[in-house]
Amino acid sequence: MAIAAERIERLHTFATEAVRAGEQDRARTYVRRARRIAERNRLELPRSISRFSCDRCDVALVPGQNARVRLQDGHVVISCSCGSHDRYPYR
Amino acid sequence: MITPETIARHELVGLHVQVTESTDPTLVGCHGPVVNETTNTLVVRDGSRTRQVPKAIATFAFCLPETDSTVFVDGERLIARPARRTERTGGSQWQ
Numbered sequence: 001m002a003i004a005a006e007r008i009e010r011l012h013t014f015a016t017e018a019v020r021a022g023e024q025d026r027a028r029t030y031v032r033r034a035r036r037i038a039e040r041n042r043l044e045l046p047r048s049i050s051r052f053s054c055d056r057c058d059v060a061l062v063p064g065q066n067a068r069v070r071l072q073d074g075h076v077v078i079s080c081s082c083g084s085h086d087r088y089p090y091r
Numbered sequence: 092m093i094t095p096e097t098i099a100r101h102e103l104v105g106l107h108v109q110v111t112e113s114t115d116p117t118l119v120g121c122h123g124p125v126v127n128e129t130t131n132t133l134v135v136r137d138g139s140r141t142r143q144v145p146k147a148i149a150t151f152a153f154c155l156p157e158t159d160s161t162v163f164v165d166g167e168r169l170i171a172r173p174a175r176r177t178e179r180t181g182g183s184q185w186q
Contacts, residue, residue: 004177006092007102014105029127030104036174 004041008034012049015060024066028058056084093155095162099169100177103128103153108135111163112150118142128173146170 015030031053038045052061057080061067066081075087093101109122121142127134132143133151144151146166153162169176 003097003100007177010102010105026126033174037177040174040178 004037004043007037008043008045008049011037012046012053012060015053016062019060019062019065024059027060031058031060051078051086051088054080054082054084055086056080057082092157094158095155098153098155098162098164103133103169103173106156107154108133109152110135110144110149111152113144114148115145118144118149130172131170133169 011030011034015027018027063069068079070077075089078086103125106125108125110118113119121137123136125133126136132145135142135144146169149166151164
């Protein structure tokens, strides 16, 4: 089990690096693989990963690079450069 | 932690690798970070080009990041879908 969790962490760091290097498609394959590993090993994706990957296009989100983070009344909106938005409540 | 015991079940993307033996002489010596993996191949960034190395015909030397040591792995042991390699020796109780 521990190996699966470590793999997910590693894949996420490399996905973020790939986005910084401008290789979004490579980042997508890493994020998809991390999700697949979580699914097969019945693990929940860590919140840092589920919030900073796009549900629509699977790319890792890096604010300032391909993601926009905006605070609004009671929720934060994270937008991907593909056009999808995620909203998370805060207090 | 990636150790010689766990490397065949662990994530290979990002590890520095060198092809030490292969039945294809043009692949021997190819080295660089692993950028992708498929069931039967590893994609290695060798300088400015990427090379797709078949696992079945190569022996790889992986650099382990935590301990700074080198592990030689027979490519045969790595043949599996990337997400499924982790499950090969237990781990999941549903297998």
